Amino acid sequence: xxxxxxxxxxxxxxxxxxxxxxxxxxxxxxxxxxxxxxxxxxxxxxxxxxxxxxxxxxxxxxxxxxxxxxxxxxxxxxxxxxxxxxxxxxxxxxxxxxxxxxxxxxxxxxxxxxxxxxxxxxxxxxxxxxxxxxxxxxxxxxxxxxxxxxxxxxxxxxxxxxxxxxxxxxxxxxxxxxxxxxxxxxxxxxxxxxxxxxxxxxxxxxxxxxxxxxxxxxxxxxxxxxxxxxxxxxxxxxxxxxxxxxxxx
Numbered sequence: 160x161x162x163x164x165x166x167x168x169x170x171x172x173x174x175x176x177x178x179x180x181x182x183x184x185x186x187x188x189x190x191x192x193x194x195x196x197x198x199x200x201x202x203x204x205x206x207x208x209x210x211x212x213x214x215x216x217x218x219x220x221x222x223x224x225x226x227x228x229x230x231x232x233x234x235x236x237x238x239x240x241x242x243x244x245x246x247x248x249x250x251x252x253x254x255x256x257x258x259x260x261x262x263x264x265x266x267x268x269x270x271x272x273x274x275x276x277x278x279x280x281x282x283x284x285x286x287x288x289x290x291x292x293x294x295x296x297x298x299x300x301x302x303x304x305x306x307x308x309x310x311x312x313x314x315x316x317x318x319x320x321x322x323x324x325x326x327x328x329x330x331x332x333x334x335x336x337x338x339x340x341x342x343x344x345x346x347x348x349x350x351x352x353x354x355x356x357x358x359x360x361x362x363x364x365x366x367x368x369x370x371x372x373x374x375x376x377x378x379x380x381x382x383x384x385x386x387x388x389x390x391x392x393x394x395x396x397x398x399x400x401x402x403x404x405x406x407x408x
Contacts, residue, residue, distance in 0.1 A: 169294040176221035183215025203256040210248030217241030237296040246317035253324040277309040325349035344387025351380030
């Protein structure tokens with residue numbers, strides 16, 4: 160294992176992933192608890208919990224790199240947890256909520272192998288040790304640069320269902336005054352899901368700090384949006400439609 164020792168002190172923003180990890184861990188616990196309360200039913204909740212887990216794992220690895228220094232193993236683990244699995248499970252949760260169960264199974268069967276293959280290729284890829292930075296992870300460590308071309312496919316799929324589903328739901332809920340809070344909730348989820356993608360684009364340009372901030376704000380907005388959407392309706396407020404993202408069955 161090639162380890163790059165700290166040659167310079169990390170900036171304050173490099174510690175942001177620590178806070179993101181803590182928030183993700185608590186949010187994951189909330190989702191698991193809800194899944195259990197529902198009698199272990201609702202695959203969308205399970206997928207969301209898995210998604211938040213990997214979201215937090217990615218930021219935990221960023222925290223480890225900040226505090227302990229970078230290595231090839233840590234960098235590859237970060238790439239798998241963050242770049243590949245950061246949004247995919249969350250999107251699958253939306254797939255299972257929006258679509259028929261059979262259709263969701265088909266989409267899982269088609270997309271999951273690509274995720275597995277991409278993860279295996281990251282592990283198998285030779286590394287470029289001189290591209291390691293003391294406190295910042297980067298995909299530039301991978302010698303097989305073509306492997307990085309798979310992540311836009313996975314993240315594009317995730318964006319289509321996670322962001323697209325939330326935007327569609329916000330539009331539907333906004334048409335009725337009684338479900339305005341759910342429109343706000345889905346709008347927050349869409350924005351929260353978008354920010355890490357913007358940060359990821361900045362990270363590809365060498366500004367990984369943008370990713371750290373985007374991840375932190377993103378998980379806060381997603382959790383806030385989720386809280387809006389699952390809030391108990393008042394006596395005058397109808398239950399949310401079941402075919403809309405984050406309106407749980």
